[in-house]
Amino acid sequence: MHNPSPLIPYPATITKIVDETGDVKTFTVEFDDPEVMERFGNKPGQVAELSVFGEGEATISITSSPTRGKFLEFSVRRVGRLTSVLHQMEVGQKIGVRGPYGNWFPYEMMKGKDLFFIGGGIALAPLRSLIDFVLSEQYRKDYGKVEILYGARSYNDLCFKSDLFERWPKCPNTKVYTTIDRPEEGWTGHVGFVPNYVEEVNPSPENKIAIICGPPIMIKFTLAVMEKLGFSDEQIITTLEMKMKCCIGKCGRCNIGSKFVCVDGPVFSLAQLKQLPPEF
Amino acid sequence: MDARVINKGQLPELLDRLAKDYALFAPVREEETVTLFKKVAGAKEVALDYTNSDVSPKGCLFPQTEKTFSYIYTGDSLQINKNEDVQNTVIFGARPCDVRSILSLDPVFEGKFVDDYYAARRQNTVIIGLSCNKVLSTCFCNAFNSGPCDGTGSDLLLTDLGDKYYVEVNTDKGKSFVEAYGQYFASQGAEQLAKAKEELAKTLEGQFIRQVDLGGVKEVLDENFELPYWDKVFKKCLGCGICTYVCPTCHCFDIFDFTTGDFTGERFRCWDSCMFPDFTLMAGGHNPRPTKKERVRNRFMHKLKYHLDRYNIAGCVGCGRCIAKCPVNIDITAIIKDLKEVGQNA
Numbered sequence: 060m061h062n063p064s065p066l067i068p069y070p071a072t073i074t075k076i077v078d079e080t081g082d083v084k085t086f087t088v089e090f091d092d093p094e095v096m097e098r099f100g101n102k103p104g105q106v107a108e109l110s111v112f113g114e115g116e117a118t119i120s121i122t123s124s125p126t127r128g129k130f131l132e133f134s135v136r137r138v139g140r141l142t143s144v145l146h147q148m149e150v151g152q153k154i155g156v157r158g159p160y161g162n163w164f165p166y167e168m169m170k171g172k173d174l175f176f177i178g179g180g181i182a183l184a185p186l187r188s189l190i191d192f193v194l195s196e197q198y199r200k201d202y203g204k205v206e207i208l209y210g211a212r213s214y215n216d217l218c219f220k221s222d223l224f225e226r227w228p229k230c231p232n233t234k235v236y237t238t239i240d241r242p243e244e245g246w247t248g249h250v251g252f253v254p255n256y257v258e259e260v261n262p263s264p265e266n267k268i269a270i271i272c273g274p275p276i277m278i279k280f281t282l283a284v285m286e287k288l289g290f291s292d293e294q295i296i297t298t299l300e301m302k303m304k305c306c307i308g309k310c311g312r313c314n315i316g317s318k319f320v321c322v323d324g325p326v327f328s329l330a331q332l333k334q335l336p337p338e339f
Numbered sequence: 340m341d342a343r344v345i346n347k348g349q350l351p352e353l354l355d356r357l358a359k360d361y362a363l364f365a366p367v368r369e370e371e372t373v374t375l376f377k378k379v380a381g382a383k384e385v386a387l388d389y390t391n392s393d394v395s396p397k398g399c400l401f402p403q404t405e406k407t408f409s410y411i412y413t414g415d416s417l418q419i420n421k422n423e424d425v426q427n428t429v430i431f432g433a434r435p436c437d438v439r440s441i442l443s444l445d446p447v448f449e450g451k452f453v454d455d456y457y458a459a460r461r462q463n464t465v466i467i468g469l470s471c472n473k474v475l476s477t478c479f480c481n482a483f484n485s486g487p488c489d490g491t492g493s494d495l496l497l498t499d500l501g502d503k504y505y506v507e508v509n510t511d512k513g514k515s516f517v518e519a520y521g522q523y524f525a526s527q528g529a530e531q532l533a534k535a536k537e538e539l540a541k542t543l544e545g546q547f548i549r550q551v552d553l554g555g556v557k558e559v560l561d562e563n564f565e566l567p568y569w570d571k572v573f574k575k576c577l578g579c580g581i582c583t584y585v586c587p588t589c590h591c592f593d594i595f596d597f598t599t600g601d602f603t604g605e606r607f608r609c610w611d612s613c614m615f616p617d618f619t620l621m622a623g624g625h626n627p628r629p630t631k632k633e634r635v636r637n638r639f640m641h642k643l644k645y646h647l648d649r650y651n652i653a654g655c656v657g658c659g660r661c662i663a664k665c666p667v668n669i670d671i672t673a674i675i676k677d678l679k680e681v682g683q684n685a
Contacts, residue, residue: 116594275625309592310592314637317645
C-alpha cells in the first residue's frame with residue numbers, strides 16, 4: 060500500500076508503553092500494514108508525525124534504531140493537549156504515523172571514530188536512535204569507543220533507565236556516565252550539571268565526534284566546555300527541536316533563515332549552525 | 340507566439356460555457372466592496388472592472404481551509420479516507436502579479452515532497468490572465484521585472500483594448516484551450532491589437548508612482564541579521580496578520596482535527612500566519628520568535644531573502660496588497676528603501 064499523500068498518516072497500533080519518568084512515556088508502535096514498516100526506512104535522528112485522531116499531529120523524534128526490529132519507539136513528554144491525550148492511551152489503541160522526516164545523524168562520516176554522546180533530560184530520546192545503531196551487533200565494529208554522558212534533574216527524571224544502567228554498559232568498549240542536578244537519598248552516582256561533568260570527564264577531541272542534545276541552556280554551556288577541550292565546530296553534531304507541523308517543508312513554521320528544520324535538519328553540525336541566523 | 344482576439348460581446352457566452360465545462364474561478368464583488376476569486380456559475384457573477392482584487396486567487400489552488408482526509412476509528416479499526424476534490428479548473432481574470440505569485444508557490448508545494456493536493460489542482464488548471472488597465476498607487480510589480488501586461492505564467496493573457504480582448508497564447512495548455520473554444524477566438528485583427536497592447540503597456544509603465552529598486556537589498560540582508568532598524572519597524576505592527584492573508588505568495592498553514600462523531604472526524608489545513616505569537620510557540624513553552632520584532636523581521640526576510648535563497652524566485656510580486664491593507668501603514672517599499680540606506684551605514 061503506497062501512501063496516497065505525504066500529509067496522510069498510516070494507521071498504527073500501540074504495542075507497548077513504558078513509564079520513563081513522571082511525565083515521559085515511551086510508546087512502541089507497529090504499523091497495521093507490515094509492508095509500511097518494510098518501506099519506512101527510518102535512519103537514526105529522523106522524526107515522524109504522530110496523529111492522535113481528534114487532536115491532531117505532533118512531531119516526535121524516533122527514539123528506536125532501525126537495527127532493533129520492526130517497530131518504532133517514541134518517547135513523549137506530557138507538555139500539551141495532544142501529548143496529554145496520548146499519555147492516556149493504552150496498549151492496543153491506534154494512532155497514525157507518517158514519516159520518516161528530516162535528515163539523519165551522519166553515521167557514515169562517523170565511522171572509525173570514537174563517539175561521545177551528551178544528553179540532557181528528554182533530549183536523550185533522539186540520541187538513543189544513534190546510540191543503539193552504533194552499538195548494534197551489525198555496526199559496532201565500525202565505530203571506536205562509545206561514551207554516553209547523560210544528566211537529568213533527579214533520578215526519577217532520568218529516561219531510559221534500563222538502557223543506561225543495564226543494556227548499554229554491557230556493550231563492548233562502551234562507557235556510560237550519568238549525573239543528576241542535586242544530591243538525593245539513595246543516589247550514589249555523580250551529582251552536578253551536565254556541562255561541568257563533561258569538563259570533569261575531560262574527553263579528548265582526538266578522532267572523536269561529540270553528539271549533543273538537550274535544553275538550550277545545557278547546550279550553550281556544554282558548547283563552551285567543548286570549545287575549551289579543543290573540539291572543532293565540525294566535530295560537534297546536534298539535533299534541533301523546532302515547532303514543525305507539516306514536516307514536508309510547506310507549512311512554513313520551522314524555518315531558520317532559508318532552511319526548514321523539518322527537511323534540512325533536524326541534525327546540524329555546529330559549523331552548519333553557525334551559518335544560520337541565531338533563531339532557534 | 341500565437342495571438343487571437345475575443346470580441347467583448349462574446350465573453351459572457353464563453354464564461355457561461357466555461358462555468359459548465361470547468362470549475363470556473365473568477366473575480367467576484369462581495370458585499371459590493373470586496374473583490375475576491377470565487378467559483379462562479381456564469382458570466383453574471385463575474386466582476387472584471389477591478390484593478391486588483393482584495394484577496395488574490397491563491398485560494399483557487401491552495402484553499403484557505405481544506406479538508407485533507409476523514410477518518411473512522413472504532414477502536415478496533417482505523418480507516419482513513421483521503422479527500423479527493425480535484426476538478427478541471429479555469430482561473431479567469433487573474434492579474435499578472437497574481438499569476439507570477441503562482442510561480443513562486445510552485446516550488447514550495449512541489450520539490451522533495453510533492454503536495455499532491457496543490458499539485459493535482461495546479462495540473463488541472465488553466466490560467467487565463469488579464470492585463471491591468473490601471474496602475475494603483477500601491478503597485479510595484481515593475482520592481483520584479485514584471486508589469487501590468489506581463490503574461491509570464493499565464494496560459495492565456497487577455498488585454499482589454501476597448502471592444503476587444505487581445506489574447507496571447509503562452510503555453511501548450513493555452514493552445515489546446517483556444518482550439519477547444521475556437522469559435523470565441525478569432526485570428527483576424529490580432530496583429531493590429533498587438534501594437535495597441537504594446538502602447539498600453541508603455542503608457543501604464545509611466546503610471547507607477549512607486550519606483551522601487553531592489554538592488555542591494557538582499558545583499559544587506561545576507562550580511563546583517565541583527566539590524567537596529569528592526570527595533571524601530573516592529574513597534575507599529577499590531578500583529579493582525581492581514582499582510583500574510585492577502586499576500587499571494589504566503590503559504591503557511593496549520594493542521595487541525597475536527598471531530599464529527601464519537602468515532603469519526605476530519606483533518607483540515609488552514610492558512611496560518613507567521614505574524615501570530617503562537618505560530619512558532621512549542622508545547623514546552625519555548626518560542627524562537629517570541630516578540631513582534633522577530634516576527635516582523637522574519638516576514639520581511641522571508642519576502643526579500645529567504646524565499647529567493649531557497650527557491651531562486653522572489654517571495655514578493657509587488658501586488659501592493661500588504662501596503663493597502665495594513666492598518667498601521669507598514670509599507671514594504673519603504674522598508675526596501677530604508678534597508679538600502681541602513682545597509683550603506685552598516
